[in-house]
Amino acid sequence: MKTKKNIWLGFHNKSRSERIKILKENSFLNDEFSENLLNNVTLPCDIAEKISENNIGTLALPLGIAPNFLINGEKYTVPMVIEEPSVIAACSYAAKMISSSGGFYAEILNRKMTGQVILYNIENIEKAFENVLNYKEIILNTANEAYPSIVKRGGGAEDIRAEIFYDDNTSFLSVYLTVDVKEAMGANIINSMLEGIKSLLEKITGGICLMTILSNYADKSLVTSSCEIDIKFLSNDINVAVNIAKKIELASKFAKIDIYRAATHNKGIFNGIDAVVIAVGNDWRAIEAGGHAYAASSGKYKGLTTWTFDEKNLKLKGMLTLPMPIASVGGSIGLNPSVKAAFNILKNPDAKTLACIIVSVGLAQNLAALKALVTKGIQKGHMKLQAKSLALSVGAIGSEVEILAQKLTEAKHINLENAKKLLKEIRKKLRKIE
Template sequence: MTKFIKFYQKKWHYRLITLLNDDLISDDEKTEIETHALNHELGDQITENYIADFTLPEGIAFNYLVDGKKMTVPMVTEEPSVIAANNNGAKIIATAGGFTTKIESRLMIGQVILENIDDADNVINQINEHQLDLIKIANTARPSLVKRGGGARWVRVRKLAADLISVDLAIDVQEAMGANSVNTMMEAVGETLQTQFKQDVLMSILSNYATDSLVESSCSIPFTLLDSAGISGEHIAKKIVSASRLAQLDPYRAVTHNKGIMNGIDAVLIALGNDWRAVEAGAHAYASKDGQYRGLTKWSIVSDNLVGIIKLPMPIGVVGGSIDIVPMVKINKKMMGIKSAKELASLVASVGLAQNLAALKALVSEGIQKGHMGLQLKSLAVKVGAVDEEVAQLTELLKNENRPDTEVATKKLNELRKKGDN
């Protein structure tokens, strides 16, 4: 009798054969997948049911001056305008003296959720009386973290409903993102609450809402550095302040405002092997902390300067997980010269502020599409088959078209090639 082998148990090559035999891919597609399996041994360690590496382009942003230190920033993104805009925003801010950052603490929050509570106040009092015991239990579960100077710092108990309580622990995870450490420690605390305190535990897990891992980045830009295409820097500064106010008042605008910020932040976090999804979730929750979704940045005018500030949770790390094993992540870390999680958090927040400056400046002056279109037209040229020097030539031709699309681009490319043949 032939033993059935599950997909994840199969060797990489046989996974592809399975997909081929099931008519999910063709022979040519199998060959294409094989060319994108850059390191299937490593891929098997990182993801489940690995078949190939899905690559995104990586570029570099320069011009960063954060707390007096010059930095080069790798960014992974498929959006053509993100890095160009980021470079522009960072250059303006660097010329004005750079970014100044502040981090008050760097703690992750873990939760043990207790349900079916009969007397919430009594349970809360009982847990509060044993806070030091719970901290000790948590730290015992992760002695290596404590040895490095980290560990549980404090306990907080919150009544979510008459029958539901959250026992929160704040944990110093040192230089790591810390998800595994926090989860391990919370499960140990949860087991104690269940066995010794006789409480029903619904779940024990970290929270990605890292309100005790906030980072703030700010900048001050003289009006003269904002002059653009005949528009005075003072006028642009006032418009940016108005746009910032709009993002505080209108959630419809705030979502797009923050999406632009995360364009830059996500691109850096992906390049550094961090959990960008966790940062996204925490950032958007923080944008809603007062009950309405608002922009993550605020811009104001002080004397003859445009002053910007961004503040958001930043639960990131420089060690652990894929950070230590993915070759490009290790290269990117070296390129950036960043040694600590706090230094990385300061940079990432600054990237978000630079991205926002570039976007708002474009919006209130020449419009967002002018900068976007040149890069989008280049992508369109590649899409219709332009190669080498044809890409630049076709892009220039498409700039003169009112409504450039695939049909127009294909026609212009054919005309360009006929002209070249002649």
């Protein structure tokens, strides 16, 4: 029986057009989006002008893909938008290790969003608290009347709760509305519902509404991705692999006790998550805000992943839980040609599937970073790709870029001055050859 060719072998060495051709021939892209990517069709300025104020143009960022993802038994190639060198390569490397060990298992713990109406100047705040709970059904019905289309789609307002806050001589009553927003991120839905119940809540509580707003702390929209890695994929030497696995577990523990490390630990996770969220046209700022808030939900800011080494079975186990209120419809998703191409590459997932993919990317990104940090260090991989950026910045073109990048990685100092000097030497040699 003929072995199926690995289409990703040497993928990074191929030209952009060859990569797009491979994606098309293997059903990751249809004809329309293949042509769009070949011709680099991006967001038109006339659309950009309608979705953002004072528009003067558009800003392009690199769009790449991370293959090798096996999530809940399905294979995915994940589009990522990022300008930082080595992120996509590292993510792909980690995904391959995890997928070779059985892949990621991801589950939606819940998918609801929360909005809040904040009230103040309440004479009897304890009584107001009780009234909110007593009028729960009326409040929910009023909220759903404010956005009937989401109810028709099987979603809508589902729960109400309240909490009292005190600050010096001021007291606040925050009323939380939980809503099933289906495939949308839900900001417009929830904000409309909150406006719809504002006057009712003022009447019920006798207070004044300070504000109504969606919360980006999406603790009712949690997703968990987990994996088990056979440590043979960490190193060919079993003793070295055991040592690496133990160090990754320790690094995970340290990120939960030191805030300086936790911030960078989590930033690395969001290197991957943000890149996918941008590629699929969602609000990466909202996702980051919710993620960092969740990292501090215990009262102390901690690293978001947990890695443990099962020494008996020689398995490294990883887990990441995050709020992931991602959308598959709405916003600029249907307006941006590159975003539509990204969805095509992902097989047009619904919101829940997309959330599972994104959190799995975060887990893979973290594994790659930790493995690098506890072994060769993170700088080596960064410098290799940074050298290419430096080569381009000093004016290297064509074959000069790879030659200069290689010389820079071998040089004692990687800086602008040395890059200019080496480029002159390369050009002198090339002219002699010609």
